[in-house]
Amino acid sequence: RRVLDVNEKMAEENRRLFTQKGVFVLNVMSSPGSGKTTTLEKTLIKIMPEVKCAVIVGDICTTHDADRLATTGVPVVQVNTDAFGGDCHLAAHVIEKAAGGLDLDDIDLLIVENVGNLVCPAEFDIGEDSRVVVLSVTEGEDKPVKYPLMFRECEVALLNKIDLLPHLDYDKHKAIEFIHQIHPDMPVFEISARTAEGFDPWIKWLKGRIRDKI
Amino acid sequence: RRVLDVNEKMAEENRRLFTQKGVFVLNVMSSPGSGKTTTLEKTLIKIMPEVKCAVIVGDICTTHDADRLATTGVPVVQVNTDAFGGDCHLAAHVIEKAAGGLDLDDIDLLIVENVGNLVCPAEFDIGEDSRVVVLSVTEGEDKPVKYPLMFRECEVALLNKIDLLPHLDYDKHKAIEFIHQIHPDMPVFEISARTAEGFDPWIKWLKGRIRDKI
Ligand SMILES: Nc1nc2c(ncn2[C@@H]2O[C@H](COP(=O)(O)OP(=O)(O)OP(=O)(O)O)[C@@H](O)[C@H]2O)c(=O)[nH]1
Ligand SMILES: Nc1nc2c(ncn2[C@@H]2O[C@H](COP(=O)(O)OP(=O)(O)OP(=O)(O)O)[C@@H](O)[C@H]2O)c(=O)[nH]1
């Protein structure tokens, strides 16, 4: 567990720096393809220019996500883990280096889109203020009980792709019940990143959390 | 990389045992919720009783998948990795132990449903004869280029949930082009595990591979 000890120390250093600079840091995690990038595209458009934003995106390969998010006009740093071993998560030292390329004095909200993976990213503190898990209704109801650490460690869940519900045998109440079995009272925002349905409560929550810190 | 060396040796021992017993071993991998279990439910029903089958299912927690697959009547062993550290993949020593609970003399096909994860499982040889990746059309077109190791290491890809295509902005040809960018000529079977559309070519391929070995 030495790797996690070293990571803890670096995460605390990150957290001190982000607090000193008055930056709220949000770590967004999910399975591959649950809709993190699409959700962030819509979130950034709705929250700016009231909140000054920047993004760090982690992937094994490609700059696809950074290119998509850059069209919103925010500063984006793409981290590709294949350059250093193909890690399936972002660690604190990687965030420290990526944040070095940003002007933190000019940012209120730093969003980190983590590597698509429901397991390892939840184990690595990166110095964030809050963690959000995006869960797609296309993945089945049972992910919270099959991958519990992620749902325990996150503050809120975004149940995404609700526009597809009419075409699925999916029991939304069962899925939320499973979430609350792992993390009682976890706020669950039901959204569609495609149609922007359900975004207002999510944006309100996020603005409130940023205001609490800064 | 010592972990992978030890794993390699164990995988070779597994492979010797499976060959000696005349068992074809298939390692099935995907993101969480792509449809591995649903695909295997349909596959087992279509391939039995001509082919004698057994399954080892890997998950962090729960026996949901083993319970579902057991309804087909095959012997199923559920491995929960939270009992030994919460690994996000199945390693060769875990397969060796789980296979110990099965009567390999009475099996033609041993299917391993791996832990839902597009990264780590592709790094661990478990002694299998073939690997299959299930990719859901709901995950977006770019997964093959964002998580290339999985697509390079697998022999075939099952493009699942094609029943949802009419309700998605999904470019199937772009997705297959991305697959072939990473793994030229990789066979891609377009299926729906919900409706069983497209299963015949997949079942034919699987029976052919089993016949080649046994
Ligand atoms: N129908 C529907 N499709 C969605 C929604 N959100 C995302 N998608 C689609 O889902 C696919 C994956 O979306 P992304 O936003 O790239 O997912 P991601 O979680 O960022 O993926 P990775 O970064 O690769 O892990 C794309 O085809 C999107 O168009 C939604 O609310 N409804
Ligand atoms: N529409 C549609 N839904 C599907 C299809 N295949 C699976 N599903 C649904 O997708 C969800 C996940 O399916 P599973 O078979 O449990 O997926 P899995 O890959 O085994 O999931 P994990 O083992 O947790 O990684 C469930 O709600 C299924 O009903 C399909 O072909 N079409």
Ligand SMILES: [Mg+2]
């Ligand atoms: Mg993304």
Ligand SMILES: [Mg+2]
């Ligand atoms: Mg499954």
